[in-house]
Amino acid sequence: MPDHAQTAQLNLDAVQSYLTDRIDGFCGPITPHKFDIGQSNPTFLLDTPSGKYVLRRKPPGVLLKSAHAVDREFRVQSALMGSDVPVAKMHLLCEDDSIIGSAFYVMDFIDGRSFDDPRLPDLDAQTRAQVMDEMNRVLAAIHDVDLGKTGLDDYGPSGNYYARQIDRFTKQYQATQTQHIPQMDELMDWLARNIPDDDGQRSLVHGDYRIDNMLFDKTSPRCAAVLDWELSTTGHPYADLAAVIMQWSMPPGSDGRGLAGVDRAGLGLPSDQAFVDAYCARRGIAGIDGFGFYLAFCFFRMGAILQGVLKRALDGNASNPDRAMKLGAQVPRFAQHGLAAAGTV
Secondary structure, three states: OOOHHHHOOOOHHHHHHHHHOOOOOOOOOOEEEEOOOOOOOOEEEEEEOOEEEEEEEOOOOOOOOOOOOHHHHHHHHHHHOOOOOOOOOEEEEEOOOOOOOOOEEEEEOOOOEOOOOOOOOOOOHHHHHHHHHHHHHHHHHHHOOOOOOOOOOOOOOOOOHHHHHHHHHHHHHHHHOOOOOHHHHHHHHHHHHOOOOOOOOOEEEOOOOOHHHEEEOOOOOOEEEEOOOOOOEEEOOHHHHHHHHHHHOOOOOOOOOOOOOOOHHHHOOOOHHHHHHHHHHHHOOOOOOOHHHHHHHHHHHHHHHHHHHHHHHHHOOOOOHHHHHHHHOOHHHHHHHHHHHHOOO
């Protein structure tokens, strides 16, 4: 059943009228459902007689500059169609705020499996290993995308990726700060002082690569689509790799969604080093020096993102207020983990 309390914010008459003339074969009526995913950009299933679609929109309210970039999500996924990176088919982008109050795009609904727990409790050990290897393969494929051939060479600025990312998320964190967290201040200072020299690597980066941002085929370990490209840009690939390891360092369960303390070998799951080694082998890289910096950076960036989620919840603009408050409470933990990673460099 559709969640009417949550879908009331979506003007279905306006959506149906707009899509009818712009998507081949589209016809209403629309039965909506709001996904629990999409803390940043509210995401809706549109169930219609002509098929199922997904609408992803900017949230209402006052927004941070450069955040909630649904236009960039639409562009990168459109560019990746037919590549080794699986994505949903994009239908249209609407940047006219007068239609439903904010920009949105519509894509195909992918009827796949989603895993929000990296322990993959419903799978056997062999299938777990295959799913994780596919996750590794897709990550390497993202970083091997030919930016020129896909038209993404100008998708992000040139220069040191980490310098501009640290500057961007420091400003976003400070703009949404609701309490003083000394560890975040210390982590931001350390990162700014320890940015590695530019090694010349420039690739497409997803920006939030983890297993719950992927859909898998229902009968095989094949990835059907990578989702949630809001933070994607051109930059340095190790940030995506470190983001996977960062997530796994969190506690297991619905809040942490990590692998801390889990018997990975017994479950058929790779160790951090095995995952990194497999990635390096796929990309022809001998190894990664100073990995702790990239890990510390990912903890900082996620902490800054969760601070923004908390601020939207307090301002009444969160997509899922209760979950947003829970996530926002984790900012000090991410700062502490970031400082611990910095200590390994």
